């Protein structure tokens with residue numbers, strides 16, 4: 393492993409352990425009663441034919457459902473600008489499709505909610521990776537200006553995206 397890979401690995405490790413909602417690690421397996429995701433070997437994943445039969449699984453609410461219950465987003469994306477007002481449905485479709493793709497592979501990356509705030513649209517997420525991916529998807533599809541601010545101590549990402557006609 394070279395220095396770059398090592399630092400990437402440390403970064404990933406750091407990111408996961410920084411999430412206060414994921415700090416709860418435990419032995420054995422679990423199933424979330426709210427979304428049916430499955431915890432095994434330190435990871436939460438969707439139920440699949442390979443992990444459907446889990447012996448002695450505990451019932452534990454997964455970090456994503458806990459964030460949704462608490463309304464404590466890890467990622468917050470704010471969209472603004474007149475382009476949004478004129479392409480709202482198209483943009484919401486892009487956001488929903490991007491979530492669908494991310495969520496399929498990563499059970500803990502979900503949208504909490506989309507809220508209007510004046511002319512802005514605010515999208516909150518259970519994971520910082522989804523917030524980042526949404527920002528990049530908007531840029532790839534529509535250009536515009538975006539900004540990514542990672543919290544220093546907490547597991548949070550604030551993304552803003554803006555485009556005027």
Ligand SMILES: [Zn+2]
Nearest residue numbers: 424427454457
């Ligand atoms: Zn859950």
